[in-house]
Amino acid sequence: MxxxxxxxxxxxxxxxxxxxxxxxxLRAGQFDDPDGAAxxxxxxxxxxxxx
Amino acid sequence: xSYHDASEAWTGTPVETRFAVxxxxxxxxxxxxERLLPAQPGIEGxxxxxxxxxxxxxxxxxxxxxxxxxxFDAIGFEAQSLQGAASQARSAALKRLIRALAVAxxxxxxxMLLSVSVWSGADGNARHLFHWISxxxxxxxxxYAGRPFFESAFRALRAGTTNMDVPISIGVTLATGMSFxxxxxxxxxxxxxxxxxxxxxxxxxxxxxxxxxxxxxxGAEALVRRTAPGAMRLDAAGGSQWVSAxxxxxGDRLLVAAGERLAAxxxxxxxxxxxxxxxxxxxxxxxxxxxxxxxxxxxxxxEAPVTLRVTAVGEARTIAEIARLMEGAAxxxxxxxxxxxxxxxxxxxxxxxxxxLSFAGWMIAGAGWHQxxxxxxxxxxxxxPCALGLAVPVAQVVVCGTMMRAGLLVxxxxxxxxxxxxxxxxxxxxxxxxxxxxxxxxxxxxGEAERGIVRALxxxxxxxxxxxxxxxxxxADVGPATLTDVVEKPGEGVEARYGDHLVAxxxxxxxxxxxxxxxxxxxALDLLGEAPHIIRFTDALRPDAADALAQxxxxxxxxxxxxxxxxxxxxxxxxxLGIPGEGDMRPADKMALLEARIAAGHRPxxxxxxxxxxxxLAAAHVSMAPASASDVxxxxxxxxxxxxxxxxxxxxxxxxRATMRVVRENFALAVGYNVLAVPLAMAGKVTPLIAAxxxxxxxxxxxxxxLRLRWKVK
Numbered sequence: 001m002x003x004x005x006x007x008x009x010x011x012x013x014x015x016x017x018x019x020x021x022x023x024x025x026l027r028a029g030q031f032d033d034p035d036g037a038a039x040x041x042x043x044x045x046x047x048x049x050x051x
Numbered sequence: 052x053s054y055h056d057a058s059e060a061w062t063g064t065p066v067e068t069r070f071a072v073x074x075x076x077x078x079x080x081x082x083x084x085e086r087l088l089p090a091q092p093g094i095e096g097x098x099x100x101x102x103x104x105x106x107x108x109x110x111x112x113x114x115x116x117x118x119x120x121x122x123f124d125a126i127g128f129e130a131q132s133l134q135g136a137a138s139q140a141r142s143a144a145l146k147r148l149i150r151a152l153a154v155a156x157x158x159x160x161x162x163m164l165l166s167v168s169v170w171s172g173a174d175g176n177a178r179h180l181f182h183w184i185s186x187x188x189x190x191x192x193x194x195y196a197g198r199p200f201f202e203s204a205f206r207a208l209r210a211g212t213t214n215m216d217v218p219i220s221i222g223v224t225l226a227t228g229m230s231f232x233x234x235x236x237x238x239x240x241x242x243x244x245x246x247x248x249x250x251x252x253x254x255x256x257x258x259x260x261x262x263x264x265x266x267x268x269x270g271a272e273a274l275v276r277r278t279a280p281g282a283m284r285l286d287a288a289g290g291s292q293w294v295s296a297x298x299x300x301x302g303d304r305l306l307v308a309a310g311e312r313l314a315a316x317x318x319x320x321x322x323x324x325x326x327x328x329x330x331x332x333x334x335x336x337x338x339x340x341x342x343x344x345x346x347x348x349x350x351x352x353x354e355a356p357v358t359l360r361v362t363a364v365g366e367a368r369t370i371a372e373i374a375r376l377m378e379g380a381a382x383x384x385x386x387x388x389x390x391x392x393x394x395x396x397x398x399x400x401x402x403x404x405x406x407x408l409s410f411a412g413w414m415i416a417g418a419g420w421h422q423x424x425x426x427x428x429x430x431x432x433x434x435x436p437c438a439l440g441l442a443v444p445v446a447q448v449v450v451c452g453t454m455m456r457a458g459l460l461v462x463x464x465x466x467x468x469x470x471x472x473x474x475x476x477x478x479x480x481x482x483x484x485x486x487x488x489x490x491x492x493x494x495x496x497x498g499e500a501e502r503g504i505v506r507a508l509x510x511x512x513x514x515x516x517x518x519x520x521x522x523x524x525x526x527a528d529v530g531p532a533t534l535t536d537v538v539e540k541p542g543e544g545v546e547a548r549y550g551d552h553l554v555a556x557x558x559x560x561x562x563x564x565x566x567x568x569x570x571x572x573x574x575a576l577d578l579l580g581e582a583p584h585i586i587r588f589t590d591a592l593r594p595d596a597a598d599a600l601a602q603x604x605x606x607x608x609x610x611x612x613x614x615x616x617x618x619x620x621x622x623x624x625x626x627x628l629g630i631p632g633e634g635d636m637r638p639a640d641k642m643a644l645l646e647a648r649i650a651a652g653h654r655p656x657x658x659x660x661x662x663x664x665x666x667x668l669a670a671a672h673v674s675m676a677p678a679s680a681s682d683v684x685x686x687x688x689x690x691x692x693x694x695x696x697x698x699x700x701x702x703x704x705x706x707x708r709a710t711m712r713v714v715r716e717n718f719a720l721a722v723g724y725n726v727l728a729v730p731l732a733m734a735g736k737v738t739p740l741i742a743a744x745x746x747x748x749x750x751x752x753x754x755x756x757x758l759r760l761r762w763k764v765k
Contacts, residue, residue, distance in 0.1 A: 004177070008184060012161060019157040026149060036101030042078035 065095040065109035068119065070130040071678045072106050073458050073693035075099065084128065091122040103455065104693065106130065124522075131678040131693070145261045151196040152254040158192030159247035163743070166244040170740045182234040182241050189243035193227050196250045199257060215395035215436060218402045222431035223249060229428055240425075245432045245742050252437035252750045259444035260391075263451065263464035282307065282314040285358065296364070303361045313348045315361045316368050322357035326350045327515075337572065349662070353515075373638050373665055377687060380642055380670035389465045391443040394718060398436060406430045409733045418735075426735045433732040433742050434725050438749040442717035445757040450710045453761055458693035459703050460678075466689030469673035470707035472654045476603050476700070477645065477671070479659035480614035480624055480632070484596050486695060487660060487679060489519045489572055489588035501578045503532035504549055508556040508576075511537045511545045516574050516588060517556065544574070554578055559585060593697045597628055602701035608656060613641055615663045641667035658700060660684045675700060709763050717753045724749040 025031070075081065081099045084106055088097040095109040108119055116132045123130035165181040173181060197220070204220035207213055223246045230241040281295040285304040296314040299305075304320065307313060323341030328350050337353050340346055346359060348368040365371065406427045413423035447464045454461060461467060481487055497505065502524055509520040510531055534547040534554070544557030559575040563585060576584040593599075600610050612632030614621045625632030636644070641659075645667050648655045657664070657671030660680035668674040668687035676688035685691055692699035728745050731737050 004180075008165075011164065012184075012188070015157055015161050019153055022153050023150060026146065026153075033100045033102045036081065036099060039078040039081055039101055043082045 066112050067107050067109050068116065068132065070106050070108060070119070070123065070132055071104060071460075071691075071693050072099075072123065072128050072130045073104055073678070074128055075101060075104055080128075083126065084123075087126040088122060091125060094119065094122055103460075104458075121518075145258065148199060148254060148258045148261055151199060152251065152258055154192055155196035155247055155251040155254055158188050158196070159244065159251045162189050162244045162247055166241075166739065166743070169241075178239075179234075179237055182230075185241060185243045186231055186234045189247055190227060190231065193223060193246055193250065196247075196254060197223055200250075200253070213399045213403075215399055215440070218399050218406075218431060218434075219249070219253060219436065221403075222246075222428070225424075226428050226432055229424065240739050242428065242432065242739055242742075245739055245746070248743060248746060249432060249437055252746070253440045256437070256440035256444050259441075259448045260464065263444060263447050263461070282311075299361055299364045301361055301364060305359045305361060306356060307346075307352050307359055308356050309352055309354055312351050313346055313359070315348050315359075316363035317346055317359040317361045319344050319346055320358045320360050322355055324355040324357050325353045327353055370662075373662060373683075376638060376642060376666035377669045377683070380666050381687070387465060387469065389443075390468055390714065391440075394439060394442075395436070398439060402431065402434050402436075405434065405729060405733070412733070413735070422735075426733065429732045429735070429737045429742060430729065433728045433737055433745060436721075437746060438721035438724060438753045439718070441750055441753050441757075442721055443714050445754050446710050446713045446717060446760060449757050449760045450706050454703065454706055457699065457702055458696075459699050459706075460691045460693070462689055462691070466673055467707040467710050469654070469689070470656065470704060471711040473608055473656035473673055473704065474654050475648070476600075476608045476610040476656045476658065477613045477648075477667075478610055478657075479661065479664050480612050480616050480621055480634075481590060482660035482679065483658050483664075483677060484612065484624060484628070484697070485590040485592050487590065487677075489516060490591040491516075491520055491523050492587045492589060494520075494523055494586065497578075497584065500532070501576075501584075503530060504534070504554050504578055505556065505576060507531035507534045508537075508545050508547060508554065511547070512539055512556070516572060517545070519588060520556075520574070520586070549579075552579055559583075592624065592627070593695055595696050595698045599697035599700055600628055600630060602698075603704065606701060606704050608704065613644060613659075613667070615641075615661070638663045638666050642670045645670045656700075656704075659688075675703065706760075709760055713757055713760055716756055720752055720756065721749060724752075 030037075072084070075084070081101060084099055085097050088094055088106075088108065093111040093114040095111070097109070098107045099105075100107070110119060120130050120132070162185045165185050169178050169181055200216045200219050200223070203214065204216040207217055226242040226246040226249075230243050230246070233239075233241050281293055282299065283291045283306045284294045284299070285291050285306055291306055299315050303315075305315070305317065309324065319340055319342055321342060323339065325337035325339050326346060327337050328347070340357075345362070346352075346357075347370070348363075349370045363369070409430045410423045410427040413426050414420065418426075444464070447461075447467055450467065451461045478484055494502070494505075505520060506524045509517040509524070511517075511534075532549060534549055537545065537547040539545045544555055546553065546555040546557070548554070555575075555577040557575055557577070559573050563575055563583060572588040574586050574588075576586060578584060603610055610630050612621055612625050612628075612630060613636055614632065614634050615636050615638070616634050618634035621632045621634035641664065645655055645657060649670075649672060654672040657667050657674040658676070659668055659674070660677050662683045664676075665683040665687045668676065668684060673690075674688045675690045675692060676684040678685070678691050678693045680688070680691070690703055692703070724745070728737075731741070
């Protein structure tokens with residue numbers, strides 16, 4: 001029972017972190033172009049990206 | 052304004068325009084576009100969206116779409132403007148739904164964790180604690196994630212009707228309230244997990260559905276953009292002054308320079324020129340007009356300045372008439388009821404009835420209100436429409452993903468339902484069956500050096516025929532020759548010096564064209580030899596037109612041509628393709644023919660591109676347009692296909708039919724599940740565990756069934 005008192009808040013906190021991270025990445029537009037993101041990793045960036 | 056002026060004169064915030072670039076296929080293309088495009092004059096930045104094969108270009112406001120398309124051309128990509136076609140831009144409503152889904156999913160997972168502990172034997176104090184924690188998570192989560200349903204149900208009830216959201220809202224609210232009561236009194240079962248899972252699955256369906264809904268088409272708005280904002284008005288003293296289109300009046304005299312769009316309908320008084328009427332009639336070859344001829348707003352003066360006496364302004368213009376036709380036609384189609392809505396109309400009364408019956412039955416049997424209410428809630432939850440709510444959108448989103456990769460943008464989910472029902476195809480000629488741009492004939496008779504000169508000459512001009520020549524020679528491995536003293540004479544052509552030779556690309560003089568002149572556009576090339584080369588241009592058929600029509604016929608959609616072009620031009624194409632065709636049709640004629648076909652019980656698929664097709668596209672049961680179409684065509688069409696191939700049409704028809712098969716299977720699965728589960732619930736045998744398992748299983752089966760489409764549609 002004492003374990004639970006400690007573990008349940010930890011579990012909830014971890015879940016909440018995931019939720020906040022998802023909402024943040026949604027706001028930041030990270031889900032707008034999933035295929036492009038997979039491609040961009042192959043681009044050799046010798047200069048900073050345009051705009 | 053040319054873009055050279057724009058880049059120098061302009062300081063301010065850039066505007067953004069989206070383009071479809073179907074040829075992008077690797078990381079190299081992304082890098083090339085994003086690095087090289089901003090180096091073009093007037094362009095500030097470019098951002099590729101590879102998933103939707105689009106590029107968002109930030110550019111100077113003075114830069115127009117053709118200028119940007121030329122900039123794409125210069126770096127080796129073919130781009131098409133995407134005004135109003137399937138927008139991947141996520142609407143505010145979609146973002147709200149995704150946030151609600153995230154909250155519901157998070158809460159459902161955590162509450163499920165606690166519920167599993169209860170089901171697997173947590174008892175006494177532990178169960179009490181778990182229920183309280185569940186309530187703490189679930190109540191705010193339901194309040195937040197349930198809002199889309201509560202609001203919609205409230206609206207429906209206030210309007211005196213019901214919809215699918217009413218039983219959902221009642222079920223969720225009752226389940227949450229009852230669970231809270233159980234928690235307070237320390238009861239055995241709580242339904243928080245059921246309520247949250249219901250919300251999560253339903254929101255997933257809503258999110259998918261929202262992704263499918265295209266932006267509302269506003270054809271009239273796109274039309275207005277096509278006319279000029281104003282014109283140069285001549286006054287009695289012979290001076291001229293720029294006035295806006297609103298200020299023009301019938302009887303005004305306007306000076307229309309070469310390269311300018313007309314702001315009003317009128318009669319030409321002085322001068323003669325060629326006009327690009329493609330926007331209005333679909334006719335791709337420019338038409339010569341002289342004194343006494345009428346010219347229409349929205350057309351482009353190609354060659355020489357003319358004086359025009361205005362005969363119609365504002366709403367009286369031909370172009371405004373087309374806009375009115377389109378709006379009327381679009382309204383008649385909005386009566387189509389989506390298959391999901393038809394299902395939910397049946398669903399809501401049945402569910403309420405069953406829940407009510409269970410409650411009444413158990414009361415009569417003497418079970419007491421607490422027990423009876425629990426059973427009624429169990430019925431509401433177990434009949435949860437989540438499998439039903441997912442049945443349509445999951446299938447549509449899976450198909451639209453595959454279609455997107457095949458170059459087909461679907462603007463609206465109901466388009467797939469309507470396309471599956473289509474039983475005949477009506478096609479426009481110019482720009483649809485044909486490429487809608489001139490392609491030069493007989494370039495292969497030129498020698499290598501001569502081709503180099505032609506390419507260099509063509510690069511010096513922005514005339515449509517010069518661009519066509521440049522594109523035709525661009526693929527060949529002949530570099531442009533070095534020319535000196537290049538002069539472009541508007542309306543005449545380009546002259547230059549190549550070594551000792553005087554070379555020119557010019558308008559053919561009278562007598563140079565063969566006597567059988569069938570009105571095709573031509574240029575004369577003075578090259579190394581004595582006699583000029585005459586290059587004729589034709590509007591070539593799309594490469595796979597015949598094959599695509601054969602496939603359509605095999606699918607049960609016989610095709611016919613419906614064109615605004617001249618009768619003989621239509622006949623040439625219809626003979627080659629072996630399908631019937633009709634020419635000389637005005638926009639209203641096309642629309643009338645479509646309405647007659649619909650009245651006769653047919654469900655026509657209309658494929659067209661031009662402004663003149665707009666009303667017909669809106670009136671048809673379902674419509675498609677190439678991405679090269681005018682804004683209006685794209686706005687009015689349900690599906691836009693990218694690239695030069697017509698093969699997308701039969702692919703879309705097959706995909707739509709496969710989708711509808713899967714949707715019907717999904718409905719059968721969802722209903723079948725209810726037939727099994729509802730009697731159990733009404734008998735009072737359903738514990739939260741069984742409800743949760745049954746509900747997720749039915750939803751997952753529907754999703755899995757829909758995913759099969761990914762492999763079926765090719």
